[in-house]
Amino acid sequence: MWEFLIPLFAATVQSGTPLIYATLGEIMTERGGVLNLGVEGIMSISALVAFWISFTTGSPWLGFLGAGLAGMVFASLHAFVCISCLGNQVVSGLALTIFGVGLTHYLGVPYVGLHAPGFTPFDFPLLSQIPVLGDVFFKHDMLVYLSFVVPFLFWFFFKRTSLGLHVVATGEMPAAAAAAGLRPIALRYFAVVSGGFLIGLGGAYLSLAYTHLWTNGLSGGRGWIAVALVIFAFWRPGRAVAGAYLFGGVMAFQLRLQAMGTHLPSSLLLMLPYILTILVLILSACFGRRIEAPAALGTNIEPEG
Amino acid sequence: MSELMFVRPVSVRSLPEGTQPVVSLKGVTKRFGKVLANESITMDVYPGRIKALLGENGAGKSTMMSMLAGRYCPDEGHIEVDGKPVRFTSSKDAIAAGIGMVYQHFMLVDCMTVAENVLLGQEGTFFINPREMKKRVGELAEAYGLDIDPAARISDLSMGERQLVEILKLLYRESRILIFDEPTAVLTPEETNKLFEALWRMTEQGKSIIFISHKLEEVIALADEIAILRRGRLEGELDPSAITSKSELASRMVGKEVILEVNRKTVEISEPVLEIRHLTGLGLTDINFRVRKGEIVAVVGVAGNGQKALVEAVTGLCKPPANTVFIMQQPWRKFFAESTWNRSMCYIPEDRLGLATLRNQNMVDNLLLTTRKGFSNGPWLNKKRAEKDTLKLIKKFDIRPGKIHALAWQLSGGNLQKAVLARELYREPRFIVAEQPTQGLDVSATEEVWNRLLDARDISGILLVTGDLNEALQLADYIAVMYRGRILGMLPTSEEATSGKIGPLMAGVTD
Numbered sequence: 001m002w003e004f005l006i007p008l009f010a011a012t013v014q015s016g017t018p019l020i021y022a023t024l025g026e027i028m029t030e031r032g033g034v035l036n037l038g039v040e041g042i043m044s045i046s047a048l049v050a051f052w053i054s055f056t057t058g059s060p061w062l063g064f065l066g067a068g069l070a071g072m073v074f075a076s077l078h079a080f081v082c083i084s085c086l087g088n089q090v091v092s093g094l095a096l097t098i099f100g101v102g103l104t105h106y107l108g109v110p111y112v113g114l115h116a117p118g119f120t121p122f123d124f125p126l127l128s129q130i131p132v133l134g135d136v137f138f139k140h141d142m143l144v145y146l147s148f149v150v151p152f153l154f155w156f157f158f159k160r161t162s163l164g165l166h167v168v169a170t171g172e173m174p175a176a177a178a179a180a181g182l183r184p185i186a187l188r189y190f191a192v193v194s195g196g197f198l199i200g201l202g203g204a205y206l207s208l209a210y211t212h213l214w215t216n217g218l219s220g221g222r223g224w225i226a227v228a229l230v231i232f233a234f235w236r237p238g239r240a241v242a243g244a245y246l247f248g249g250v251m252a253f254q255l256r257l258q259a260m261g262t263h264l265p266s267s268l269l270l271m272l273p274y275i276l277t278i279l280v281l282i283l284s285a286c287f288g289r290r291i292e293a294p295a296a297l298g299t300n301i302e303p304e305g
Numbered sequence: 306m307s308e309l310m311f312v313r314p315v316s317v318r319s320l321p322e323g324t325q326p327v328v329s330l331k332g333v334t335k336r337f338g339k340v341l342a343n344e345s346i347t348m349d350v351y352p353g354r355i356k357a358l359l360g361e362n363g364a365g366k367s368t369m370m371s372m373l374a375g376r377y378c379p380d381e382g383h384i385e386v387d388g389k390p391v392r393f394t395s396s397k398d399a400i401a402a403g404i405g406m407v408y409q410h411f412m413l414v415d416c417m418t419v420a421e422n423v424l425l426g427q428e429g430t431f432f433i434n435p436r437e438m439k440k441r442v443g444e445l446a447e448a449y450g451l452d453i454d455p456a457a458r459i460s461d462l463s464m465g466e467r468q469l470v471e472i473l474k475l476l477y478r479e480s481r482i483l484i485f486d487e488p489t490a491v492l493t494p495e496e497t498n499k500l501f502e503a504l505w506r507m508t509e510q511g512k513s514i515i516f517i518s519h520k521l522e523e524v525i526a527l528a529d530e531i532a533i534l535r536r537g538r539l540e541g542e543l544d545p546s547a548i549t550s551k552s553e554l555a556s557r558m559v560g561k562e563v564i565l566e567v568n569r570k571t572v573e574i575s576e577p578v579l580e581i582r583h584l585t586g587l588g589l590t591d592i593n594f595r596v597r598k599g600e601i602v603a604v605v606g607v608a609g610n611g612q613k614a615l616v617e618a619v620t621g622l623c624k625p626p627a628n629t630v631f632i633m634q635q636p637w638r639k640f641f642a643e644s645t646w647n648r649s650m651c652y653i654p655e656d657r658l659g660l661a662t663l664r665n666q667n668m669v670d671n672l673l674l675t676t677r678k679g680f681s682n683g684p685w686l687n688k689k690r691a692e693k694d695t696l697k698l699i700k701k702f703d704i705r706p707g708k709i710h711a712l713a714w715q716l717s718g719g720n721l722q723k724a725v726l727a728r729e730l731y732r733e734p735r736f737i738v739a740e741q742p743t744q745g746l747d748v749s750a751t752e753e754v755w756n757r758l759l760d761a762r763d764i765s766g767i768l769l770v771t772g773d774l775n776e777a778l779q780l781a782d783y784i785a786v787m788y789r790g791r792i793l794g795m796l797p798t799s800e801e802a803t804s805g806k807i808g809p810l811m812a813g814v815t816d
Contacts, residue, residue: 159435162428165417169425172414179412180426180474181397295415 002132008252009136013144016248018043018202018210020147022226023233023240024154025198029075030230031158032191033171033296037093038078039199040223041100046070046203047218048104048111054208055116063116064143064204071200072193074100079192083185086300097223104216111214118208119143141209143201150198154237167191171294174301184301202226221274228277232284234292243280250276310494311501311526317546318529320351325388327352327513328373328404328482332382335368342368344537345382350482355504355514357528357545359521359558360747365537366517367409370484373515374406375399397426405480407471409487409745413459420455423473445477451503463609465496472503483507484515489523490745493607494808501527519747521554533558558748567755567779574599574782577634578650578736578766579619584629587614589790592629594783596766598735601758603769603781604792606811611790612740612770619768620652620738632736646678651734653725655741655770661725662713669695669709672728679732698727702753719750726757737767743776755780778804786810 022039029036036042046067054063078096081087119141128138137148158164166187169177174184206218225247233239254269262269326349335343343365350356360366371377373384375393383390386402393399399406413422420435420442428438442455451469459467468488475483485504489497504514504527518524524531525545531554533540540557548554577595584592589611596602604612618625619632621641630637632650644650654660662671669688672695673680680687680694695709702723704716713721722742729737739758743751758767758780771777777784777798784796786807793810796803809815 160433161431162433163431165421165425165428165433168417169414172416173412175410176412176414176422177425179396179406179408181395181400182426183395292416 006132006135008249008256010139011252011255012245012249013137013140014210014248015251016245017140017144017147018205018222019226019229019244019247020151020241021202021205022199022223023229023244024150024237025071025195025200025202026226026230027195027233027235027237027240028154028167028198029192029195030297031171031235031294032167032188032195033174033294033299034079034082034188034192035089035093035298036075036078036096036192036195036199037090037227038074038096038100038223039226040219040221041097041104042071042074042196042199043100043203043206043223043226044104044217044219045074045100046200047207048108048214049200050204051111051116051207051214054118055111055114058117060116060118060208063208064119064201067204067208068197068200071196071198071203073196075192075196075199076189078196079189082300083188083192086302089298089300101219104219108214108216112216113213115213116208118212143205143209151237151241158237163190168294171296174296188301199223199226225273225277228281231293232280234284235294247273247276309522309526310498313526314505318354320354324351326350326385327387329385329388330369330373330382331385333369333372333379333384334381335365335372335377336380337368341537343372343379346534346539347382348532348539348542350513350515352481352513353508353511354529355508355516355527357524357531358515358517358534359519359524359531359554360517360534364534364747366534367486368537369534370406370486370515370517373399373404373482374484375404400478400480403479403481404484405475405478405482406484407468407475407486407488409490411467411471413467413470415458415460417459418455419453419457419459419462419470419473422459422470423455423477425474427477442473442477446473449473449476449503450506463496464491465493465499468492468496468500469503472507476507481511482513482515484517486517487519487745488516489518489520494811497523519745521558521748525554567752567759569759569780572599572762578632579768580631580634581619582629582631584618584625586626586629587618587623589614589618592792594785594792594795596736596768598764598766599762600782601762601767601769601780603771603777603784604787605771605774605777605784605807606787607772610787612787614790615787616652616738616740616768616770620650646676647732648735649732650736650738651675651729651732653729653737653739653742655744657718657721657725658714662721664714665712667710667712668699668704668724671713671724672698672731675728676732694731698724698731702727702757719746722746722754723750726754730757730761733764734761735765737761737765738770739767740770741772742769743771743773751776774804774807777807788813 022043026036026039049070050063050067053066054060074096078092081092082089121139121141124138124145128134158168166177166182169182170184170187177184177187203219207214229240229243229247232243250273254272257269258266328350330346330348332345332347333343334345346369358366368377372379375396375398391402420438423442424438439455446453451473453466453469459470488500492500508514516527525548528545531543531545535558575598577597579596581592581594592615594602604615606612617623618630625637628636632640658664669691673686673691680691692709699707704720704723716724743754746754761767769781781798784798784803784807785792786794788811793815794806796806
């Protein structure tokens with residue numbers, strides 16, 4: 001039994017990691033009051049950027065940071081359209097996804113099948129010695145370990161820093177933030193762009209750690225799952241991590257079933273995460289407590305006068 | 306009318322010779338496009354005094370105060386603080402200069418605590434400590450005798466408590482000039498009383514208060530001086546002790562004689578249009594009453610005592626238990642199944658810009674919201690005719706700006722309410738549910754709405770839900786007082802004693 005479960009859980013952690021980054025990025029964005037449906041697009045383009053930088057410079061860390069920057073650039077496009085031009089957030093986000101995914105396919109053609117240096121798993125000193133838990137959590141690459149820390153930083157940011165408080169105020173009631181002398185426009189830019197950075201990191205994980213070779217459609221709908229996970233998580237980092245591992249688990253399980261050669265058609269198995277997405281949305285709507293979405297989510301700040 | 310219980314501890318506070326104004330407006334002018342919102346206004350505010358700013362909707366009070374609060378920059382003229390000219394580019398500048406404003410719609414973040422709201426933008430450090438924040442705000446509240454729990458979430462607080470949070474915000478910022486935009490609009494009489502006491506205490510500590518209001522009796526009761534604003538210009542400043550009557554003040558405010566009492570001619574009362582029998586549920590307990598054609602029944606009470614559930618049950622927004630609500634002598638379910646667009650029921654909701662109208666649609670489309678069938682041509686809408694009729698209504702009800710392509714949100718509160726009323730009366734309803742129909746309206750708009758409702762009695766019966774006792778006494782034939790989901794009394798306004806009985810009943814005292 002353990003021979004089956006431990007690798008499964010380890011794979012769960014692995015496939016949950018990009019979801020953690022992307023979901024936290026989207027939570028950051030939405031807490032600031034902006035809905036970004038471009039996660040899928042940002043993830044795929046930043047995965048390519050990470051691959052390309054690592055491929056040309058040989059440094060995965062540069063690729064990792066470059067992906068974050070690419071995420072910031074693409075998110076700032078969205079921010080500009082929504083915050084400065086008062087464009088529709090849903091339309092802009094969808095456009096960003098279509099644009100990002102298409103551009104990735106186009107630019108990625110020469111790299112299909114090529115390898116780039118990436119992050120390789122290593123045993124975390126001491127902690128990997130813990131029975132079971134060590135095998136599941138501490139025999140991964142650096143980006144996985146980093147993803148253990150980020151949610152805590154995230155929580156700390158919102159609960160213990162004034163900037164976090166300001167971002168929440170902007171997402172709840174921009175007028176109140178403005179009346180308190182804050183600058184809601186700037187805060188929203190901050191939320192969207194820093195959220196884009198995290199989403200970009202999620203993309204980098206796909207091409208630098210999850211696989212080390214480039215294929216088309218690497219993001220494979222993870223961006224959409226991240227958007228759903230934000231609702232599942234009620235905009236809280238702790239639940240986001242739980243949700244990311246739940247979905248990661250489904251993906252890993254589905255891969256394993258395929259490898260074992262079940263008679264189930266693979267396309268049905270591939271649907272599992274999405275069915276779970278729908279189920280989770282229905283369940284959180286039915287049984288969830290009051291869904292505490294940021295009150296101003298999806299609405300633009302209209303200029304006065 | 307004894308709604309307002311506040312009495313100034315000192316009736317007249319004289320201003321010592323040579324007191325320097327703490328803030329002055331010097332020839333301030335503000336334009337929005339072609340509209341002149343404020344025209345060369347010069348006004349001084351002195352420390353330790355309450356200045357009331359009185360004016361109709363759209364008279365430019367809010368614009369003027371928004372300039373003081375740093376939201377807008379004056380186009381001409383300037384503002385002086387302590388005799389020195391200042392130029393505010395944001396509310397942060399105004400706060401730094403000691404000017405703070407409590408907006409009509411509270412600027413509070415509902416999901417955050419009192420302490421977080423008070424300290425928002427004033428945390429001082431990048432890292433924050435929630436416990437320390439609560440302590441700081443708690444001490445501040447205590448110092449000014451304001452009773453509030455700093456750890457409470459805003460969404461759990463009453464309107465009166467939320468106002469205290471707004472005041473705390475200003476006190477924390479050490480504001481010397483506190484501006485209140487219609488602070489009593491959402492408060493119960495007791496809360497109003499408490500607010501006025503708190504305002505008075507603050508002036509005793511040297512703060513200056515600017516108090517914007519429509520309510521004449523409040524202005525007379527509270528202010529040290531009254532500034533009247535009319536059509537963007539300062540009409541004059543008065544000493545409240547020199548005012549002999551409310552109607553004098555009202556006429557100076559609107560520039561024409563306004564009688565706040567309306568003439569009620571008697572109308573023949575006939576068949577019932579609403580009957581409620583033993584309605585229990587939805588937070589209501591054993592409600593029984595009826596409204597007949599030709600009469601107005603007012604439901605009064607402190608907000609949150611079941612008025613909302615009652616209105617929702619009657620208007621079809623939520624479903625009452627079977628055989629409790631009868632409209633036009635038909636059971637609820639049957640009435641709503643067969644409802645037609647005209648000669649039926651209409652609803653004038655409290656929420657004008659949310660429930661009553663679509664904010665981004667023009668007047669024609671908003672008219673068509675509830676009267677569509679009158680303009681249908683098979684499956685098509687006859688928009689030409691709708692436009693013509695809208696124009697007629699705009700003329701008849703004097704809705705400004707008189708353009709059919711004006712969007713709902715561009716209309717001021719009074720004009721929007723007139724538009725809603727025009728639309729609903731166009732349907733020649735036989736039963737009208739009017740919820741806070743004059744809340745936030747100026748005197749002349751209120752008078753007009755009142756007269757329209759009284760005229761409507763010729764064709765319909767009216768259920769009026771209001772927080773304004775004077776409105777109930779002026780308009781209604783009967784006043785039902787609600788308390789905790791029950792109707793504690795059904796009082797005829799024809800009896801002298803009624804006005805005195807309402808207050809105790811609202812507080813739940815039945816004997």
